[in-house]
Amino acid sequence: MEKFLWGSATASYQCEGAWNEDGKGESQWDDFSHHSPFNINHVDGDISCDHYHRFIEDLDLMKESHQNTYRFSIAWTRIIPDETGKVNQKGLDFYNQLINACIERHIVPNVTLWHYDLPLHLYKIGGWENRRTIDEFVNYAKICFEAFGDRVPLWVTVNEPGFYTHCCYGAGNYPPNVCDFQRYAKAGYHLMLGSARVIEEFRKGDYIGKIGLVHASGNVETKGTDEANQIAARNADLFNNLWVTDTCIRGYFPDDLFYKLRESQIDLSFVKEEDKIHFRNGTVDFLGINLYCRTYVKPYSGGETNVHLNNKGSGKILEGEVIKGWYETAYDPHVKVNQWGREIYPRCMYDELMTIKREYDNIPVFITENGHGCYDELIDGQVDDKERIEIVGEFIKWMLKAREEGCNVQGYYMWSTMDLYSWVNGYKKRYGLVYIDFNNGNKRIPKKSYYWYKKLIENDLKGE
Numbered sequence: 001m002e003k004f005l006w007g008s009a010t011a012s013y014q015c016e017g018a019w020n021e022d023g024k025g026e027s028q029w030d031d032f033s034h035h036s037p038f039n040i041n042h043v044d045g046d047i048s049c050d051h052y053h054r055f056i057e058d059l060d061l062m063k064e065s066h067q068n069t070y071r072f073s074i075a076w077t078r079i080i081p082d083e084t085g086k087v088n089q090k091g092l093d094f095y096n097q098l099i100n101a102c103i104e105r106h107i108v109p110n111v112t113l114w115h116y117d118l119p120l121h122l123y124k125i126g127g128w129e130n131r132r133t134i135d136e137f138v139n140y141a142k143i144c145f146e147a148f149g150d151r152v153p154l155w156v157t158v159n160e161p162g163f164y165t166h167c168c169y170g171a172g173n174y175p176p177n178v179c180d181f182q183r184y185a186k187a188g189y190h191l192m193l194g195s196a197r198v199i200e201e202f203r204k205g206d207y208i209g210k211i212g213l214v215h216a217s218g219n220v221e222t223k224g225t226d227e228a229n230q231i232a233a234r235n236a237d238l239f240n241n242l243w244v245t246d247t248c249i250r251g252y253f254p255d256d257l258f259y260k261l262r263e264s265q266i267d268l269s270f271v272k273e274e275d276k277i278h279f280r281n282g283t284v285d286f287l288g289i290n291l292y293c294r295t296y297v298k299p300y301s302g303g304e305t306n307v308h309l310n311n312k313g314s315g316k317i318l319e320g321e322v323i324k325g326w327y328e329t330a331y332d333p334h335v336k337v338n339q340w341g342r343e344i345y346p347r348c349m350y351d352e353l354m355t356i357k358r359e360y361d362n363i364p365v366f367i368t369e370n371g372h373g374c375y376d377e378l379i380d381g382q383v384d385d386k387e388r389i390e391i392v393g394e395f396i397k398w399m400l401k402a403r404e405e406g407c408n409v410q411g412y413y414m415w416s417t418m419d420l421y422s423w424v425n426g427y428k429k430r431y432g433l434v435y436i437d438f439n440n441g442n443k444r445i446p447k448k449s450y451y452w453y454k455k456l457i458e459n460d461l462k463g464e
Contacts, residue, residue: 005108005411006457007069008062008433009369011115011159013045015420016075018052022090025081028123029116032175040173040311041426048421049436052094057444058418059101061434065446065454066461069108071368071413072098073115073159076140083121085139092147099151110368110413111148112156112214113141113198116164116174116423123175128165128187134194141198149207156214156288156368157195161188162244163216163290170307170321173424181305185261186270192247193275196282203281213248214288214368217241218295219352223330228299232327235260236297239326249287249360251280264325286410287356288368291395294348298330310341311424313375317341338373340429346394353402353409362408370395371415373422376430376447383435383447392449396456414453418444 013029020026033044051058062070078091102109114137122133141157158164167174169184195213202211220237222229238257246254261268305324310317318341320329336344349370356365372388396412403409419432427438433453435445 003068004460005069005110005366005413006453006460007067007071007107007110007411007413008417009071009110009413009415010051010073010417010420011112011117012073012075012078013115013117013421014423015049015051015072015416015418017045017047017050019044019046021052022094023078023081023088024075024091025077025088026120027075027077027117028120028127028175031120031123036175036177038173038175038177038424040424041428043421043426045421047442049418049438050442051418051420054442054444055098056101058434059105059107061444061446061450062107062417063105065433065450066457067453068106068457069110069154069411069413070102070417071110071112071156073112073117073156074144075117076114077117077119079143080119080136080140082119087143095144095148099148103151108154109152110154110156110366110411111144111152112159113137113144114157115159127176128190128194129183131190134190134197137194138197138201142201145202145205145207149202149205149209151208153209154286154366155202155209155211157198157211158191159214160216160290161191161195161213162240165191166307167309170305171309172307173309173311179305179307181264182266185266185268188243189270192244192253193278195248196278199282199284200278210285210364212284212286212288212366213244214290215241215244215248216290217245217352217356218291218293219348219355220295220297221351222296223298223332232297232299235300235323235326236295239323240295245287245356245360247279248282248284249363251283252276253279260326284363286364286366287360288366289352289356290369290415291349291352291367292370293343294345294351296330296332296343297327300324300326300328313339313373313425313429339375340373340425344372344391346391346398348398349395350398350402353399353407354405357402357407362406365407365409366411366413367399367409368411368413369415370412371431373425373429373431375428376419376435378435378437378445381445383445385447385449388447388449389452393452393456
């Protein structure tokens with residue numbers, strides 16, 4: 001792992017398909033996609049790009065483009081399908097085959113234990129709001145460590161605790177589809193405790209790897225520099241970043257976070273004194289950063305809490321939020337936005353990395369996701385995604401600048417390896433380096449960005 005890691009990323013529910021094959025149990029996303037009226041694009045991940053059956057083909061495409069690492073997640077429900085707790089050997093077999101196939105191709109496996117797809121039986125008892133889920137998560141993680149820990153050099157406990165809770169309990173576009181900041185805080189706390197306890201478990205074993213957490217990050221910037229803007233910036237940093245990064249790196253939540261939560265009438269009875277030892281012992285070896293945009297804010301001006309996302313990808317609806325008593329989103333008319341109302345601001349890559357370098361003693365960092373969503377078109381058998389190349393190229397330039405200036409960034413993963421299910425955005429919003437023709441047997445067609453990324457990696461590996 002001396003060389004810089006260049007790769008791409010997927011997540012189990014989004015790419016594997018085979019939703020009920022070989023003993024796999026149901027997850028909250030199986031249930032949501034099949035039954036929920038909040039599934040606004042009316043699609044599911046039952047087949048997706050069928051990575052479960054075609055992972056060899058996908059890994060060969062990665063190898064051909066000189067990618068030397070692959071970030072993927074394990075489906076909890078393939079390993080432990082239901083509430084009986086019985087381990088599914090066919091699930092272990094699949095991931096053993098996937099990991100071994102990576103190693104045979106000199107592709108470093110970077111394995112995430114949990115990427116949104118909670119087992120349905122745990123979701124039904126409250127999911128991460130229920131402490132039982134933490135105990136079940138530790139048990140599941142231990143099984144994975146024992147099965148794969150002799151070959152996996154990079155582990156991630158949870159993917160994006162902040163964005164997951166933001167969508168589940170803020171915007172309400174992920175199950176359980178509510179806007180309830182009491183539940184938001186409780187689930188977020190338990191997610192961080194679950195991560196810490198899994199890291200404790202990892203360190204009990206004789207495994208070869210390192211373990212971290214992945215955060216959906218975005219450096220905070222404000223419209224002004226006065227005291228009110230500085231307060232808004234701190235509030236936004238607490239709300240979006242520090243409850244994750246301070247906790248997993250320094251070993252506990254910022255003091256002023258609890259003050260702000262109490263000020264917002266959040267009942268903190270779920271916070272237990274005896275948990276502190278787990279947080280202190282369960283700090284990360286590295287931080288994964290999923291980065292797409294900055295957090296641009298201004299002082300709270302009034303009104304009730306409101307979080308809005310644009311999952312239809314049409315019109316001029318902008319992403320943003322008003323968090324009562326904390327801050328609200330600001331909009332910069334000079335910065336372009338994508339079709340889903342999100343800023344396109346590649347400089348945030350440099351700003352975020354240098355902030356992490358400064359604040360956290362230059363902890364090892366991986367860019368575990370970065371990419372650009374488009375409505376890609378297949379024309380004459382080809383996809384010319386030049387917009388993706390231009391925008392992602394700028395992000396990478398800023399990352400390399402931070403690296404040159406001493407930031408301990410050790411790898412970069414494009415989101416995503418291939419086109420896949422983009423949660424409630426469905427399949428029209430595409431991120432992949434490889435086009436999936438969903439209407440023609442899931443045929444794989446490398447995009448122009450695939451060949452661009454291949455050349456970029458070649459040049460870096462040559463030292464150019």
